[in-house]
Amino acid sequence: MSISQLTINQFRNIEAAALTPAGGLNLIYGANGSGKTSVLEAIWFLGLGRSFRSNQAQRVIQYEQEQLTLFCRIGEQDKVGLRRTRQGDVTIKVNGDKPEKVAELAKLLPLQLITPESFALLLDGPKARREYIDWGAFHSDPHFHLIWARSRRLLKQRNQLLRAQADDRQIAIWDQQFAHYSNELTERRRAWVNSLNGVLEGIIGKFLPNAQVRVSFSQGWDSKTPIEQILKQQLQRDKQLGYTVSGPHKADLRLRVNNIPVQDVLSRGQLKLLVCALKIAQGVLLSQQHRKQCIYLVDDLASELDSEKRTLLLQQLEQTGSQVFVTAIDPEQLAMISWQRMFHVEQGRINTTDS
Ligand SMILES: Nc1ncnc2c1ncn2[C@@H]1O[C@H](COP(=O)(O)OP(=O)(O)O)[C@@H](O)[C@H]1O
Ligand SMILES: [Mg+2]
Structure with a gap:
C-alpha cells in the first residue's frame, strides 16, 4: 500500500x-x-x-x-x-x-506517525497507549471496530444512568451487556498485544540492546476478578462519582525496564527509539498478518x-x-x-x- x-x-x-x-x-x-x-x-x-x-x-x-x-x-x-x-x-x-x-x-x-512529540505515547496517561493497541487490533481484526464501538456506547449509557441515580436493578440489566462487550474487547486486545510482543522483542533488541524492556497488557480492572463482579462491587462508588471507575476504558500497555516504568529510566533519545520500535512493530505485524x-x-x-x-x-x-x-x-x-x-x-x- x-x-x-x-x-x-x-x-x-x-x-x-x-x-x-x-x-x-x-x-x-x-x-x-x-x-x-x-x-x-x-x-x-x-x-x-x-x-x-x-x-x-x-x-x-x-x-x-x-x-x-x-x-x-x-x-x-x-x-x-x-x-x-x-x-x-x-x-x-x-x-x-x-x-x-x-x-x-x-x-x-x-498511517504511522512519528514526530518529535511522539514521546507523549510513553510519558502521558494511558489513553494514547490504549489507542495504540486499538489501532493494531482495528487493522488486524475485522470485528474489532464494532465491538469497540458497542462497548463505548454501553459505557456512555451506564455513566448516564449512574449520574441519573437510576435504580440498581436497571443498571444491572445494562451491566450484563457491558460486561459481555468488555470481555470481548479485552480478549481481542490481549490477543493483539500477544502477537505484537513476538515482533517487538526483536526490534527493541536492535534499538535498545542494553535495556531489557518488558511490555505487558493491563486490561483495566483486576484480572483475577470477573468484570461482572467488579461492576457490582463498585456500583455504589460509581454512583457517587457519576462514572464507571474500572473497565476496558482503563486498559493500558505497560512498558518497564527492570520493573521500573520506562519514562523514569530511559533518555529522551532512547524513548524516541522505543516509540519508533512500537510503531515499526505495529507495521511489521500488519504486513505479516494481512499483507498490508x-x-x-x-x-x-x-x-x-x-x-x-x-x-x-x-x-x-x-x-x-x-x-x-x-x-x-x-x-x-x-x-x-x-x-x-x-x-x-x-x-x-x-x-x-x-x-
Ligand atoms: N492556515 C495557514 N495558512 C497559511 N500558512 C500557514 C497556515 N498555518 C500555518 N502556516 C504557515 O505554514 C508554514 C509551514 O509550516 P510547517 O509545515 O510547520 O513548516 P516546516 O515543517 O517546514 O518547518 C509556517 O510558516 C506557518 O506559519
Ligand atoms: Mg516541521
Missing part, C-alpha cells in the same frame, strides 16, 4: 502542489517554516479527516481561502479525495463514491538521535518495505541512506530533486 500520487491545495502554506512519491524512502527537506510538516499533515488529513497538530480542522485551511482539497492515488487503483470548507463541511470520495464511515479511509491508508503495508510519516527524524541511531532507524524503516516520508532541514543530516526520491520545499512550493 503506497501513495503513488498526491495533490495538496490550499493546505497551510501550500497553495498548490503535486507530488509523485516513490514506493520506498522519500525525503522532504527545506528550511524552517517551508512547509515540510504540512506535507505529512496533509497525508494524515487524507487518512483520518483531521490534523495531528491542531484540534481545530479549519486551522489547516490556507489563510484567506474558503476550502482545502486533497487527493491521492493509492497504488494503481484507489483514489481518495477530500474537501473541507471553512464552515466545516467535509466531502470525502473513495473511488468516486462517498464512504459510509471515515474508518474506511483508515483501512485504505494505514503501513505508510510511515516521520517528522524531523534527526531530532534527539545521534548519527548512528539515525542510520539504524532509517535502515529499520527501509527493511519494512513500506513507503516512508521523512522530513529534515538539511539532506546532509540523513545522507547515510540512499533516498528513492527527494522533495525540496520552499515557501510552500515543492520540487522533486535528484536523489
Whole structure:
C-alpha cells in the first residue's frame, strides 16, 4: 500500500502542489517554516479527516481561502479525495463514491506517525497507549471496530444512568451487556498485544540492546476478578462519582525496564527509539498478518538521535518495505541512506530533486 500520487491545495502554506512519491524512502527537506510538516499533515488529513497538530480542522485551511482539497492515488487503483470548507463541511470520495464511515479511509491508508512529540505515547496517561493497541487490533481484526464501538456506547449509557441515580436493578440489566462487550474487547486486545510482543522483542533488541524492556497488557480492572463482579462491587462508588471507575476504558500497555516504568529510566533519545520500535512493530505485524503495508510519516527524524541511531532507524524503516516520508532541514543530516526520491520545499512550493 503506497501513495503513488498526491495533490495538496490550499493546505497551510501550500497553495498548490503535486507530488509523485516513490514506493520506498522519500525525503522532504527545506528550511524552517517551508512547509515540510504540512506535507505529512496533509497525508494524515487524507487518512483520518483531521490534523495531528491542531484540534481545530479549519486551522489547516490556507489563510484567506474558503476550502482545502486533497487527493491521492493509492497504488494503481484507489483514489481518495477530500474537501473541507471553512464552515466545516467535509466531502470525502473513495473511488468516486462517498464512504459510509471515515474508518474506511483508515483501512485504505494505514498511517504511522512519528514526530518529535511522539514521546507523549510513553510519558502521558494511558489513553494514547490504549489507542495504540486499538489501532493494531482495528487493522488486524475485522470485528474489532464494532465491538469497540458497542462497548463505548454501553459505557456512555451506564455513566448516564449512574449520574441519573437510576435504580440498581436497571443498571444491572445494562451491566450484563457491558460486561459481555468488555470481555470481548479485552480478549481481542490481549490477543493483539500477544502477537505484537513476538515482533517487538526483536526490534527493541536492535534499538535498545542494553535495556531489557518488558511490555505487558493491563486490561483495566483486576484480572483475577470477573468484570461482572467488579461492576457490582463498585456500583455504589460509581454512583457517587457519576462514572464507571474500572473497565476496558482503563486498559493500558505497560512498558518497564527492570520493573521500573520506562519514562523514569530511559533518555529522551532512547524513548524516541522505543516509540519508533512500537510503531515499526505495529507495521511489521500488519504486513505479516494481512499483507498490508503501513505508510510511515516521520517528522524531523534527526531530532534527539545521534548519527548512528539515525542510520539504524532509517535502515529499520527501509527493511519494512513500506513507503516512508521523512522530513529534515538539511539532506546532509540523513545522507547515510540512499533516498528513492527527494522533495525540496520552499515557501510552500515543492520540487522533486535528484536523489
Ligand atoms: N492556515 C495557514 N495558512 C497559511 N500558512 C500557514 C497556515 N498555518 C500555518 N502556516 C504557515 O505554514 C508554514 C509551514 O509550516 P510547517 O509545515 O510547520 O513548516 P516546516 O515543517 O517546514 O518547518 C509556517 O510558516 C506557518 O506559519
Ligand atoms: Mg516541521
